[in-house]
Amino acid sequence: MSRFTELACYGLAGHTDQPRDLLAEARRAEELGLGSVFLSERFNVKDAGVLAGAVAAATEHVGIATAATNHNTRHPLVTATMATTAHRLSGGRYALGLGRGFAALFDVMGLPRVTGAQLEDVVGIYRSLWRGEAVLGHEGPAGAYPYLNQDSAFDERIPVLMTAIGPRSLALAGRIADGVVLHTFLTDEALARSVATIRTAAEEAGRDPASVRVWAVLATVEDSLPEELRLRKLVGRLATYLQGYGDVLVAANGWDPAVLDRFRADPLVQGYPGAFDAIGTVEELTHLRDDVLPADWLAASATGTAEQCAARVLEQLALGADSVVLHGATPDELAPVLAAYSSVRAVTRDLPTNPGWMS
Secondary structure, three states: OOOEEEEEEEOOOOOOOOOOHHHHHHHHHHHHOEEEEEEOOEOOOEOHHHHHHHHHHHOOOOEEEEEEEOHHHOOHHHHHHHHHHHHHHOOOOEEEEEOOOOHHHHHHHOOOOOOHHHHHHHHHHHHHHHOOOOEEEEEEOOEEEEEEOOOOOOOOOOOEEEEOOOHHHHHHHHHHOOEEEOOOOOOHHHHHHHHHHHHHHHHHOOOOHHHOEEEEEEEEEEOOOOHHHHHHHHHHHHHHHHHHHHHHHHHHHOOOHHHHHHHHHOOOOOOOOOOHHHHOOHHHHHHHHHHHOOHHHHOOOEEEOHHHHHHHHHHHHHOOOOEEEEEOOOHHHHHHHHHHHHOOOOOOOOOOOOOOOOO
């Protein structure tokens, strides 16, 4: 079986109440040749460290990425320890992914909102600890820490991924991160522009712009899936993003804000009791597809036959991404796409197993 080191899936994509399912998914991803398994975090049964440990124990070859957790939900020494544990447990296959998260959620949790300055500061702390250095008398945007230390014998090579969508976050990631995870439902133009922003920021920071691994994230919904599942994974997922942070996604794509206003004003959307990708019915999702969401917004994805989905993956790579996360589908659901992709794959070299490294 060929290993597609440039491709990944998400483990436990979307909503779940059975985290144990990740074990079978991770083994299946490895069996199919997917290069990495990405892991999102939710404050229910999707703890980033536990999930990373599970994938490390269940597999031998796939890369593992936390994409993403938030630095403000754990003490930096705890996060650094989680990362070094996953790093050694997996034999160097682990990448720590960080993101800004949701300001409104942090407000109700009583946590400080995440800023770019905090992220830059805390990444410096992690890297110092991983080099075996003690952090003494630190006072910075990420907090005040009199003394932090893991082990003076450490010399751990752990990559840091950053999730980014807006231009400032993309530029920050280009300056400090080893890899960048873009957002789902980016148009081709937005993808190319995001890659250029990252590369330019890296170069201006004195880094080799080609050393930053950029992951496109492509909603992949192949025709053989049942209609309700296709609607949930495509229409429901985009609608859920628009519910949560539509302004950011619309701005990133240069979409018309008036369309977002109409989406929010729709009687179905107003006061909707949950996320559309979790509880939306066929009737509700069909209404959003046919009467509310523009077709070109939904087209920022991979849909149709397995061959059409594979062609879209190639397009993402041609637009400048180094790798592609096939988003929102389980490994079994991706099997036809991977079979089609294997016959058209145009990658000239394999990337490292660890999803945070380019070399």
